[in-house]
């Protein structure tokens with residue numbers, strides 16, 4: 129599967145069931161017009177080409193089964209099943225990542241690198257990590273014998289020293305040539321990637337997604353709050369950043385989108401040929417994040433949530449403006465004003481902290497801001513809540529917190545950013561989707577409270593089933609492994625293999 133030699137002979141092997149259901153949908157629409165009863169439903173749910181299964185929504189629908197060359201796979205690799213046995217070929221992988229996690233807290237990109245390459249190491253592959261020295265040797269659990277670290281001092285701006293990392297890479301490569309090079313975002317500069325056919329870059333936030341965030345954030349300004357002086361130039365620069373990215377992204381042979389939405393943008397806006405874009409959805413550690421009500425109960429009691437609580441809402445992350453807290457606080461305020469009694473036995477647990485922490489505390493004693501939690505405690509937190517609320521206005525890639533909540537069996541109430549709503553919370557049977565405006569947040573909070581614990585736990589079960597199928601670390605690692613194998617040896621590009 130090299131950059132400039134693609135095969136196009138497999139593209140006709142899937143009869144499009146979405147086309148079929150689209151036609152079917154219009155027939156139904158016409159019938160509905162005649163019979164006029166379900167018309168209201170149709171008029172607010174226009175037929176949608178991607179919606180594979182019209183009545184039971186996308187959630188229940190599996191993509192059609194696939195066989196053929198993996199570079200023509202029309203949906204995320206996570207939908208495929210792969211052998212759980214490690215392959216006979218053990219890969220030698222180079223990983224470029226600008227930061228390596230120290231301790232328990234890590235950003236999305238570093239967490240992705242760590243989760244993935246620990247899983248690959250456990251399957252017998254060797255990974256050489258080229259990264260900035262994190263300030264201390266990684267602890268034993270992050271240092272299996274087949275994970276080799278090549279640290280370097282950071283550049284003055286805190287980045288990865290490209291010249292040095294490249295020299296380290298060449299030295300390691302001359303001892304034993306790498307089968308494949310994985311770069312997390314621009315960890316490996318496109319200048320070095322340009323002539324290599326065995327590079328795969330995974331994206332965790334691209335400028336085009338930021339444009340959407342910029343728009344949402346400006347619209348979320350409170351009435352009377354002035355627009356930041358620099359915003360005009362920031363937004364203009366952002367569009368030029370997209371154009372720059374469109375130019376240099378082409379230097380990377382293979383692209384991994386961590387959400388379906390980004391896969392679409394890479395093909396459509398960034399003009400990368402279909403067969404070089406692979407969608408491998410994020411996965412999170414299913415051994416840490418799992419459904420365990422007894423741990424949830426213990427966590428509630430520990431934090432003073434009475435057993436009589438009617439409902440527990442949960443949020444996590446930094447409590448800053450662009451995570452949507454202004455609209456969330458305003459929505460809660462309005463509910464308190466309109467119907468304080470409704471919130472009487474409703475609790476809010478916030479795992480995180482930041483400038484907006486006090487605004488939550490000011491809303492009442494049921495609003496508990498707990499500060500940042502370690503991962504094990506965080507998994508108790510997810511078990512303690514009834515619904516995970518994620519109002520962020522800066523959604524990029526596929527947020528791991530949403531996947532952690534789903535794996536823990538919790539429904540998610542989330543702002544409508546396509547990364548999440550096209551891949552994770554794809555239907556009302558697993559959560560709630562709102563456009564990031566106060567009035568819609570409020571409406572959804574009312575609905576969540578009205579639905580209550582029983583409905584929420586049913587939705588949580590659907591969310592969990594979806595997550596167990598698509599969003600586990602082992603599924604993500606199996607998909608990456610197969611893609612790396614396919615990059616290094618064409619034979620692995622067929623699907624299914626006898627071992628699948």
Ligand SMILES: *[C@@H]1O[C@H](CO)[C@@H](O)[C@H](O)[C@H]1NC(C)=O
Nearest residue numbers: 298301302303304305306324
């Ligand atoms: C790595 O080593 C292999 C085998 O010697 C060589 O063909 C390849 O060009 C080297 N890669 C780079 C980037 O130098």
Ligand SMILES: *[C@@H]1O[C@H](CO)[C@@H](O)[C@H](O)[C@H]1NC(C)=O
Nearest residue numbers: 317318319320321322323324
């Ligand atoms: C890539 O290949 C081109 C053409 O063969 C060559 O001119 C250029 O110097 C190479 N670039 C790098 C970064 O190796």
